Amino acid sequence: MDFQLSDEHRMVQQMVREFAEREIRPVIKEHDRAQKPIPWLFERMAALGLLGICIPVKYGGAGMDYISLGLACEELERVDSSLRVVMSVHVALNSLSLLQWGTEEQKQRYLVPQAKGEKIAAYALTEPGAGSDAAAIRTTARRQGDVYILNGEKTWISLADLADHFLVIAKTDPEKGHRGMSAFIVERSFPGVKTGTIHGKLGVRAGNTGWIVFENTPVPVENRLGEEGEGFYIAMAALDNGRYTVAAGATGLIRACLEASVKYANERMTFGRRIGEHQLVQEMIAKMAASYEIARLLYLRAGWMKNMGIRNTRETSLAKWFATEAAVQAALDAIQIHGAYGYSDEYDVERYLRNAKGEVIYEGTSQIHTPAGGIRPGLSQGSPPAL
Amino acid sequence: MHIVVPIKQTPDTTAVLTVDASGRISWGDAPLIVNPWDEFAIEESLRLKEKFGGKVTVITLGPESAKEALKQAVAMGCDEAILLHDPAFEGSDAVVTATILAAAIRKLGAVDLVFMGKESVDGNSAQVPPALARRLGWPLLAYVGKIREIDPAGRTIVVERILEEGRQVVRAPLPAVLSAMQMNEPRYPSFMGIRKAARMQIPVWTAVDLGLAPEQVGAAASAARWPVVFAPPKQEVQCEFIQGESPEEIARLLVDRLLAEKVL
């Protein structure tokens, strides 16, 4: 047993931390306020290799492991959740699915440019009437010779307006429930693809979220990922990876709350004492510190299992549930410690709370991930609103 | 071209430093980093390698744990790394550090350029580059803000040195010792570099390896003494916020204060 990061992992952590601190931290507040994504973000993340971090070198990636992916997500979300969302959607939900299920031709055509960051990818499962219950989706894909014709609407899709490629889950056989679902690689340029932005989100305001409509969109048969009827399993496997990145990211968010609180508690004076000397404040900070450690151990264990190829749905689910719930609590406590200042956007902690709240909803609501819910087969793999 | 970059591992510049009763300096859990000035030298050396070919060797004088800094440099793209470590080196001042570095550079054989940061963010002395140039007997080009040209065949280099009043453009023969100002944007380590660095076995050279006798190194050989380190007296500044009905009123009140402080 070894609880120390290897040199490799330590350097990944340091590199991503420096990038987020140096390039994102100074500008994130203005982008969050303006609800505008950072325009040069993908270009910079691509240049650093982040957009293909755990994709093999032969597919244009950086060839790192799942622990590196997790550490990167933790460091990115420590600065802002919108950065980690890019990793969740582009890397975990989409690219890793292509890696796992794609044919060699699909990998060359789609995965390679995605891993290099030349193309941006998103994941389209959630619909207006199907959130945590994936089998209830209504988007259809009808086979017509060499193409499938897609019709339907996806919503709450992260990067909807910015992505070039979408991994779309649709019903090829609506009669068969979750066994009648299939997965497709859809390009934005295909006929009948329309996207739009969802405005007025509570959190992740520097990130793009939107809807996609398919209107008689022809998708070539060779763009079907996996076999017909495998869509549900592909979607669920993708979520195992997506949730892992959310767990790691939420861990970073807890750390951000902890760091902000410690700093503030050491500076701010009330009744002639630093507020950090008050026991109740100390207790809130101690709880944050403990949640951070627990969340970190949980996601790193899940990452280790992924590296080993061990089935980890339950462990990932637990890590996601704990880290996101703890992140909300940590953000609430951080605001409490900051008092009135924490209630205004002069400080970062209110942004942390708004961002944290989304995490207990997307990629499986907490109600689905609680140990009670999480271990029930089927339900544990219930589909959340995708990012 | 073979470029040698001597670097130093230093506490992060944002670290809060404390000194305990026995004079030991602590930076809490702040990370150790590559001296930021040295990063400019690393970046510039990597650019020269990309342009002219050759290799970049990074060396450091420090404890076993300074290998982390060397690995960081390798992850950025340096080709080889050597740690200069020996208990006898402890307590070396700038001149003796230069003596040790010079011995290591000579041992490396054909070297065209030594490139380092203009100073370290811990010692802040800027004394190693000039002392090293003397120990090697090579020209010193300190405070370089820009490399104008290198003629590998004619073995000359032209640089702009940043001095107080402006830039001095200087040509010198190679090999030479350069020290870097903020002259570029140092790159992040690449994932490929990180993997290479993580697997690299870094050789350790001791005083014996460098052909240095114990009396030539460490505190014994050093003339500088720094027995006491202390936190500077805290200047308690209470900020007085100037408020007024209009910018004009604020300006008037502020000028009143500054006149009273006798700083105008």
Add this chain to the structure above:
Amino acid sequence: MSHVWVWLEQFQGKIPSIVWETMGVARRLADVLGTGVTAVWIGGAIANQAEEAIAMGADIVQVVEHPALADFRFEPYLAVMTHLAKEGTPQAILIGSTARGRELAGGLAAELGTATLVDALEVSIEDGRIVVIRPIYEGKLFARTYVERSPAIVTIRGRAFPKPDPDPGRKGEIRRVSIELDPLAFPTEVLEWIQETEGEISLNEARIVVGGGRGVGGPEGFEPLRELARALGAALGATRAVVDAGWIPYKYQVGQTGKTISPDLYIACGISGAIQHLSGLRGVKVIVAINKDPEAPIFKVARYGVVDDLFKIVPALTAELRRRGLAKG
């Protein structure tokens, strides 16, 4: 008893203030030690500052003129200093802590087998030994240091010591020293000089500095700051963020990887106060911060704060100085 030496750094025939500040320190040390001050002038043409050096406190001025010494070059200047020091056995060599000064100091320490104490903020004599307090870790800590061998080489931080008042009646001796220099022994050539501070007050010597950060919004945002700097006879400074953004050249950068300044007054406009910037401000007496964000860390080190739009306050400040006849230009 052997003298305390001072190097008279000069640029285009002008000796900067830091050299006279250094002379003041040397004079004080020499008086305590009961010895004299020797100043060394090195250059290519006739020195006309030798008299001035005596008025400022030197007892002996050694003047070395040689065509090879026209421009400052490390190797020939070092060769001259080393030669003189070996002949004259000074007990200390004091040098202004400039770029050239620190190079020369490091070279001398190596050649003479001694050591340099850089950036002295306090210099005293204890048990007959020169003891220096100097900043380390970007000024976060101080070290009490001394040199075990002779001569101690000390560089003096600019604006840390007063510039002495000249005494035209002081008597001293000017010695012209001729040294054989083989120009071929020093193959480094100065090709060109690019003046960057013409008509500007240098950051290092300024009594007042007006600094701009991200809050100025863009290159044109520095205009009101320039205007204020002109009115105050101040130098202009900037943070790394705006230098990196290309809004203003590097020579204006204050802080870690930029210049360390110690003016009496620093007016920080739209500067949040990152620790890397603050580390360049440790010698400042009074900081005024103008920033829209009341939580900006700069207010923690500022003596006076204005929470408002700098584009309103800065022009108002310039106008107020002009109105009261306090403006320089």
